[in-house]
Amino acid sequence: MTTAMIYAEFAAREAAGESPAYEALALTVSRDTRLLALLDTLPPAKRQPNLLFAVVQFLGGPVTDPDAFAEFTVANWIGVEQQIRARATQTNEPGRCALLLPVLAALPQPLALLEVGTSAGLNLFPDRYTYRYGERTIGSGGPVLDCVLSGVEMPSRVPDVVWRAGLDLNPLDLTDPADAAWLTALIWPEQDHRRARQLAAARIAVAEPPLLVRGDLVDDLPALAAQAPDGATLVVFHTSVLYQVPAGRREAFQALVRAMPAQWISVENPSVIAFGNLPPAPDETLHNVVSLNGTPLAWARAHGDALTWFGPPPAAAVTASAGSS
Numbered sequence: 001m002t003t004a005m006i007y008a009e010f011a012a013r014e015a016a017g018e019s020p021a022y023e024a025l026a027l028t029v030s031r032d033t034r035l036l037a038l039l040d041t042l043p044p045a046k047r048q049p050n051l052l053f054a055v056v057q058f059l060g061g062p063v064t065d066p067d068a069f070a071e072f073t074v075a076n077w078i079g080v081e082q083q084i085r086a087r088a089t090q091t092n093e094p095g096r097c098a099l100l101l102p103v104l105a106a107l108p109q110p111l112a113l114l115e116v117g118t119s120a121g122l123n124l125f126p127d128r129y130t131y132r133y134g135e136r137t138i139g140s141g142g143p144v145l146d147c148v149l150s151g152v153e154m155p156s157r158v159p160d161v162v163w164r165a166g167l168d169l170n171p172l173d174l175t176d177p178a179d180a181a182w183l184t185a186l187i188w189p190e191q192d193h194r195r196a197r198q199l200a201a202a203r204i205a206v207a208e209p210p211l212l213v214r215g216d217l218v219d220d221l222p223a224l225a226a227q228a229p230d231g232a233t234l235v236v237f238h239t240s241v242l243y244q245v246p247a248g249r250r251e252a253f254q255a256l257v258r259a260m261p262a263q264w265i266s267v268e269n270p271s272v273i274a275f276g277n278l279p280p281a282p283d284e285t286l287h288n289v290v291s292l293n294g295t296p297l298a299w300a301r302a303h304g305d306a307l308t309w310f311g312p313p314p315a316a317a318v319t320a321s322a323g324s325s
Contacts, residue, residue: 003039003047004030010049013286014302019188021064025053028066034074038081045244046084050091050186055083058185088244090172091186092119093194094201095304096239096267097126098133098147102307103265103292105155106314107235110162112228114262116217116253117241118166120174120183121210122201127161129201142204143197151298151309162232164210167224171212174202194303217245218252225260237265240288240302242272258294263321266291267300279310293321 001009011026026049029035039047052073053063059079062068073080104111104126113124129142133149139158172179180202187194213224221236228234236257242250250272257264270278270289275296281287282299290298290307297311311317 003036006047007049013284014049015188017285018303019190021189022049022053024066025049025063025069028070032070035070038074038077042081042084048089050089051084051087052080053188054089054182054185055080055087057189058083058087058182063189087182088170089186090117090119090168090170090183091240092122092172092183092198093239093303094122094125094129094143094197095145095147095194096300097123097129098131098145098304099239099267099290099298099300099307100126100237100265101131101155101158102149102152102309102314103290103297103317104159104235105157106318107159107263108233108318110160110232112163112232112234113161113165114221114225114228114234114236115164115166116168116221116236116238117244118168118171118210118212120172120179120202121164121166121205121212122198123237123239124164124166124210125161125201125204125208127158128204129158131155131158143200145197145304147304148306149309150307152307152313155314163227163229165224165227166210166212167215167217167220168212169214169216171214174206217241218249218256221253221256222260225262234260234262235265236260236262237267239267240269242266242268245272254294263318264293282306282308292317295321 007026007030011023015023015026056073057063061072115124130139130144132144132146133154136154138155174180225234267288267290275289278296286302287299288302289296290300297317299308
C-alpha cells in the first residue's frame with residue numbers, strides 16, 4: 001500500500017466521524033506530493049498518520065488547518081523527522097479498559113495484570129474506573145468510560161486486581177513534562193472528553209504507580225511475569241500494539257505467551273493476528289478484535305467507545321479456554 005493510500009484509508013476508516021480535523025489532514029497529505037515524498041524517506045512503520053499528526057501537535061504546529069499544517073510540516077521537516085524517528089504512537093487510552101472488562105470480570109479472581117506495550121500504564125487500573133454501557137453503570141471513582149455494548153450482557157463486577165505491571169521499550173513517566181505532553185499530543189484535536197479522562201486516569205497512576213519495566217515483549221516478558229504473586233490469575237494483555245512489531249517478533253511473542261501459565265487478552269487489528277474466519281465487522285470503520293488465548297470474541301472500536309460481541313459469552317469463553325489449555 002502506498003503512503004498516499006495509507007492516508008486516504010485513515011481518513012475514510014479511522015478519522016471519518018471521529019475527527020474532522022484529522023480526516024482533513026489525512027486527505028491533504030494523501031494528495032500533497034511534497035509531504036508524500038518526505039514521508040517516503042522514513043521507514044514504513046514511521047509513516048503512519050497518527051504519528052505524524054501527534055508530532056506536529058507536540059511541536060506546537062497547526063492541526064486544524066490543513067494548508068497551514070502542510071506548510072508547517074514542510075518548513076520544519078528536520079525537527080518533525082527527528083521526533084518521528086525518536087517517538088512511537090504510545091496512545092494510552094483508558095477507554096480501552098471498557099473492551100477488556102467483560103473478559104477480566106469473567107476470569108478467576110484475583111488478577112495479576114501484565115500489559116505489553118504499556119505506555120504510561122493507564123490501562124493497568126481497570127478496577128479503578130467507572131464504566132457506562134448505555135444506561136447501565138458499574139464501578140465507582142476515576143474517569144467514566146462510555147462504551148456501546150451489544151451482543152453480550154454487561155459485566156456484573158469490576159476485577160479484583162492485586163498486582164499490576166507493564167512492559168514497554170520506552171515506558172512513559174507521567175511526572176515528566178515531556179512524556180506527559182507527548183501523551184496529550186496523541187489525542188485527536190476535537191476529543192476533549194479523551195483529554196479529560198486521560199488526566200483523571202493519570203492522577204490515579206501517579207498516586208499509585210504501577211511497576212513499569214523497560215524491555216522487549218519477547219526477551220523480557222518471562223522475567224517480569226515471574227514476579228506476579230502466587231494465587232492470582234496472571235493476565236497478559238495488549239491493545240493496539242502489535243502493528244508496531246515486526247512480523248517475526250509478533251510470531252515469537254504469540255508463541256511465547258501461548259506457552260505461558262497465563263490468560264492472554266489481545267485487542268488488535270485482524271491484519272496483525274491471523275484469526276481465520278471472522279464475522280463481518282459492524283461497519284466500514286476500523287475495528288480491532290478482542291480475543292482470549294487466541295480465540296476471537298468481539299469487534300472493538302479503537303478508542304473503546306463500542307464493543308460488538310460475536311463469540312461465546314465471557315464465562316463460557318473462559319471455561320472453554322481453561323479446558324483446552
